[in-house]
Amino acid sequence: MTGKLLIVEDEEKLAMLLRDYLAAAGFEPSCLYSGRDAVSRIREERPDLVLLDLMLPVKDGMEICREVRGFSDVPIIMVTARIEEIDRLLGLELGADDYICKPFSPREVVARVKAVLRRAGSRTIQSTRLLLDEGRYLATVDGHSLELTAVEFKLLQFMAASPGRIFGRQQLMDRIYPDQRVVADRTIDSHIKKLRKKIAAVCPEDEIIHSVYGVGYKFEMPAE
Numbered sequence: 001m002t003g004k005l006l007i008v009e010d011e012e013k014l015a016m017l018l019r020d021y022l023a024a025a026g027f028e029p030s031c032l033y034s035g036r037d038a039v040s041r042i043r044e045e046r047p048d049l050v051l052l053d054l055m056l057p058v059k060d061g062m063e064i065c066r067e068v069r070g071f072s073d074v075p076i077i078m079v080t081a082r083i084e085e086i087d088r089l090l091g092l093e094l095g096a097d098d099y100i101c102k103p104f105s106p107r108e109v110v111a112r113v114k115a116v117l118r119r120a121g122s123r124t125i126q127s128t129r130l131l132l133d134e135g136r137y138l139a140t141v142d143g144h145s146l147e148l149t150a151v152e153f154k155l156l157q158f159m160a161a162s163p164g165r166i167f168g169r170q171q172l173m174d175r176i177y178p179d180q181r182v183v184a185d186r187t188i189d190s191h192i193k194k195l196r197k198k199i200a201a202v203c204p205e206d207e208i209i210h211s212v213y214g215v216g217y218k219f220e221m222p223a224e
Helices: 012-024 038-045 061-068 085-093 106-120 150-160 169-176 187-202
Strands: 004-008 028-032 049-053 076-080 098-101 124-126 130-133 138-141 166-168 209-212 216-219
Touching: 004 012, 004 038, 012 028, 012 106, 028 038, 038 049, 038 061, 049 061, 049 106, 061 076, 076 106, 098 106, 130 150, 150 169, 150 187, 150 216, 166 169, 169 187, 169 216, 187 209
Parallel strands: 004 028, 004 049, 049 076, 076 098
Antiparallel strands: 124 130, 130 138, 166 216, 209 216
16 A cells, blocks of 8 residues: 655654654655644645644644645544543544554554555445545535535445444444544434534435434435
């Protein structure tokens, strides 16, 4: 597996260590040691993946991720020593694709980079009305963009892959939070509510995500 990677990490020794391991794995990594130029660098160089530290001088990883998601779906893995659940949740809701907590093994980082890149280039779900392009995190209904967060995209993609199947909240949480983090029981309800609102904005006449009382949710796309 190959690809251009950008490592944004203010600990230079750690950044160079990651660079060396990723280069040995066949990637083309480059490094930035501050958040100052990260957004412009991503815009200009269009890397295939970004390893983004949360705590950076000048501009932090959260702000960088938010700005990048305004113009690019490049896969982003956030890296941090802060393991509070709220930071992890916010990072993923901003559009990060994965999260690695320090300390970590460089080999683990290489494995996670490969896994995220495989997911990013893997599946496209397409029907006469719905298009889900995982490689670009692009979701459209009847040609209208839904502008989903990464979590919302994963939820819709997971359910759309099995139309009519009922998924419980725990099944959906296991899918979008594979690291088994502890989140509130109603977290899925909140994501589903936002997802429905975005779908309704472009497709008000149809209900696509259905609630099944006492069980969970299912996806059904009405025919044209």
